[in-house]
Amino acid sequence: MNILVCVKRVPAPGARINITADGQQVDTAFLGFTVSPHEECAVEQAVQLIEKHGGDVTVLTLGPAEAEEQLRTAVSTGATKAVLVPIDTTDWDPQKTAQALAKVIAELETANGKYDLILFGNESADSCGYQVGIRVALKLSRPIVNGAKGLEVDNGVATVRRESDAGVEVYKLTTPACVGVKEGINLPRYPTMKGRLASKKVAMTQSEAIGDVGGLKLITLRRPPERASNTKILGNGPEAASAVVDLLEELGVFK
Amino acid sequence: MTVLAVVEHDRGEITTASLGVLTAARNLAKQMNTKFEALTIGTNADALSTTISKFGAATVHQAHNSALVDFGPEAWGESIAQVVRKVSPQVVISTGTERGHEIIAQAAARLDLPAAMNCLEFDKDFTGAEALKVVRARWGGSLLEESVLDAPIKLVTLANHIVEPSEEPAASTVSVIEVELDESVTQSFVQDRVERVAGVTLATSPVVVSGGRGVGSAEAFAPLEELAGLLNGVVGCSRAVTNNGWRNHTDQVGQTGTRIAPDIYIACGISGAIQHWVGAMASKNILAINTDAQANIVTKAGYAVIGDLHAVVPAISAEIRKRQSK
């Protein structure tokens, strides 16, 4: 089985996200970077699938040259190939990104054959666009379902499970297909030391990114106003129980 | 010239998020001095026109196709695209939910238009023809993005819990639009559904009792379960807890877990990292139980008890039982 996972390099922020002076980016001076959480799970799911069915997992990212670090992380957790699509800015808009990805994927498929599955994260942790995977799938004429909390492949059919308020929905897509994966589908493994050292030896393929600017244009980033809270301390230790229940009564959640 | 609200429904049942979208669409149409219309997908949603008219839609478009018996992201997206081509709205707006984002993205891809998800604000001076300035949520809401949606038709989703639904009835006309769906979009329908056991969910429960790293183990969640039970609420947890394997990811409150807005959120032994906070910040009241008076969550919460959750939580349950027995 041949699986492609598209991942994005995103900062790993703390409790407050700082913005650069020009308001265009998150200030990453002291932040680490990570694979966006949904995509971390997508990589894990892909690795589990090839552990079961055999095959290759290729990770692909469109991002700055430093995103190689995230590709290596993915390789150190079980992906077998890596493709970097370097861009010289931190972020492209969703339309441009999707266009470039679709083109690179088409080229890769021309060279290596079709991927049975192309996995995306449900949405990126930083820009939260919710659309790149869908746009790519359409360009490649593949079915796609987002929000996957379960994914199995059997006889050319990908079974996707996803949660809604009503219950667990089941989708069946004929491969080749695309799936947007959500965190919670699995608990991704961490890289091992050996995996990390081996990942340094895996070759990075580079592909050129080409795309037209889309219609969603960033003006500026800003932090929402801090929610000023004057915390009312109801008490210390178990003695506070009575005050707590008074509050619950007052709020009407306990009658 | 219209603002078109795409109604999210589940097998004919309208979602709360849709009511906010209808309200927002109406307000935007007024501002633009244009018509407010709505779209439902599938015949099983036809009956929603009554509800929709209470929110003042002039026209309710009903996309019909025999295949549209349940949710299918591609079919829904294609349906929206076809209706948009036909109706030529200036703005298309849907819910900032899993399904809302997905169908708007599908429609946008099909129309080759940009889309802005999770919008919190629209330009107050927007009239319809020009590019639309929006403020939308990034990082699950902990960062705001001001951007411009430069397109003939603006496709957006409205961030959840942003607009309080308000009715303003008007006479609605119904317009049925037969959409054409080929097999390329009919694969991805819900094939099967395992119904959730009746009861409240994490996303909808008015009371959530949540535990963090401070709980210490899977077993130590028992007192939290007990308290949640007494309050007819559910148990949630932080990412640290799921990462430790103490609870299932379905219980996770946070950016990549569930966003909640209960009447009260009781956070036990949770420090309040951003991942978690963005999931819980819409709660109407927050009670933090923490040994550390300076923990992030304590300083942000409206109420706090300083103490060890392992002692405090059982004491609250005991107090509730005491009062119940009276």
Next chain:
Amino acid sequence: MSEFPTKAKCVVIGAGIVGNCLVGHLAKLGWTDMVQIDKGPLPNPGGSTGHASNFIFPTDHNKEMALLTLASQKQYIEMGMNNTCGGIEVARNPERLEEFNRRMTSAKSWGIDAKLLSPAEVKELVPFINEKIVLGGFYTPSVSCVDSLQTGTLMREGAVKSGNLNVFANTEVLDLEVENGTIKAVVTNKGRIEAEYVVVACGVWSPRIAKMAGANIPLTPAVHQMADVGPIDILQKSNAEVAYPIVRDMDTFCYERQTAGSMEVGSYAHRAIFMHPDDIPSNEASALSPTELPLTQDDFDPQMEQAIELMEMLGDAEIKYAINGLLSLTPDAMPVLGETVEVKNLWSAAAVWIKEGPGIAQLVAEWMTYGYPHLCDPHSSDISRFYAHEKTDHHIYARCDEHFNKTYGIVHPREQWATQRNMRRSPFYAREEAAGATFFDARGWERPQWFASNEKLVKKFAAACEPRAHEWDARWWSPITNAEHLQMRESVGMVDLTAFNEFDFTGSGAMKFLQYMCVNNVDVEVGRSVYTPLLTPGGGFRGDLTIMRLGAEQFRVITGAFDGGRDNYWFNRHMPQDGSVKFTDMSSSLCTIGVWGPNAEKTMAKATQNINAEGKLVPFDVSQKNFPYGSVREVLIDGVPATMFRISYVGENGWEVYTKMEHGLRMWDSIAKAGEEFEVIPVGMGVYAVTGRIEKGYRLMGAELESEYNPVEAGLNRAKIKTADFIGKAEYLKAREEKPCAVMCTLEMIDNTSKSGIKRFPTGGNEPILTKTGERIVDTKGRVSRVTTAGAAPSLGKYLLLAYLTPEHAVEGNELRVMYMNELYPVRVARVGSQPVFDPTDARMKS
């Protein structure tokens, strides 16, 4: 939560291990009305304490660090926070096995149980180690893991419960107000607190906070990488927080420490990575904490390979947590403690690691309470030790970069710095360089240790100049030193003493002030001098220097290169505020040449003139009669105005000759020319500081003279006591009434042949003096007998050691043992007290 106070006796900034233990100790010592603040939340405000690896390897070659670590471990034990797990340092290189012998020796000095292990024995204790790449181990059963957060919390809460402390977390310091050179108030985001005392215990942020008051705490935040890998089966099965000894893989600068089911791998092998305190992210903006920065993976990769090599199981374990952890580094790798030089009552307790935290807190608390610590002499941690150039970022980065990879390195006691050299040069430098000087660094000064030009003398004095057989003993040493020594004793030598510090005190209050500072009477005739210790309020040594009386109200203090900063601070701190004394630091204005030897008088007779009553230039009478020992005269040397001071630290007749820097070279050349006929040679510090000094039993500040010891024990008490009061007088008087429980002695090695048949020469790095049966000698105050200085006595053909001994052992002729590199050598007590082994009546100096 209580109201934010507007006033307090003492504000402690920082709630890491140091700040927390400090408030605890201050409360125990009776301090009340204290406030502790931290920018971060509690119990983990986000500093280095929160992520430290929290283990203690107690053995250290440095006495101060060893005592502080042992004191800390004792406190952790008392609080129930010490989890003894044992620790093994493993060797991959043969040189490391030698170092283990040295560590065995230091462990013996401090009374730490330790054992050398074969690879098989290492394997027995650590079954998952690859013993095939291990040459041996140094095992310390008492190595422990501690809970530094909980310890800090207990200490802090203890102070709160006693009612003496209010704590405010999430409180950021915005400014420190200073008035008349004294700390006045701490301005925070919660309000302003006036305080009599303020302590900066802010770890990596300390320089930033101190700077608000215009004070300088020279340290840099630096990265220490570590990763937590697991779960690992064998560790999980141990069902313990730490069941296996901690392994320090010394030759790869790496450690492996069990934390429950996983292993923490830490490294000091990567490149030095520094960060400026202003650039550390806030708590809110940090993914983990401000001092747990994202791992720069490439730096860590080589370490992982080595770790897997040592413990294969690590390879398959998952890397669950990996950071570039920030810790504090200083230019000399020692803490920065004490009152800041710039601001009165503003204290520093910074650059402290977990292993020494509680002990240092105790030490600083004592220091603040009693005016000087009781626990041990803080000599090498004293914030006032730094000279101006040593407080710059330039210096900090250069030196920290140099020593970071020596954290687990094998550092020779005489090892010289490679960076930041040629910071200070005497006017004679060009001549010295031409004479082939090997320069040693003395707080920035380049000082010749020996001269290649004197190599020919090695043949002349061949019997006393044998090369040393062991590379370790010969490192940073030359037999030329012995040759220079003997040539000086035979004729005359010139020593560059420009690194001396000269402090001038003038004014109507100068004498009264110096009387108060010094033990001995400074009210001597003009043109005379006095040698005197300075004492701590507890009666121990605080300084050791000579004072010339140049006029009725004019005194010049001479002190050594290594103590200028500390002495400068000590005088400044006690200066009267009424303007009656003026203090001028002349150190950068004056240069000094020591001229000593039997032909010194003849040489200087030729070199010097003065102007007689008739105004004529005439030869100057340098005879003992006209110019007795201990006196000071103004002369001309080839037209250069100079001050001659008849004194000696090497036991020869002669002078220290002072002139202005710009005259220096001319004066050097003039004296050298005058001495030509006596075959005058330049003589290095190897003679001045070691061989010449030890033959005369002269004590050195920081070696024999420490605050733990008093003048009676050091043999430096005088028969008479002056009537004037002075710091430490009461304690000094008390000590004189008591029989000392330790006495400074000179010992000679009876046989320095090792078991392998080569002659060994202890370096003088705290080697223990033991009884004939190998027992440690500890006095009733708990102080251990150890070598404070070691060196050759070329004139006697002996190898001498200085050490304090208890009275029963301090008997001339008594035979004892010294341990060196884990072997025992027989030694004999040659002298008890200050009488020298060489020229006991000082006849040479006074004839």
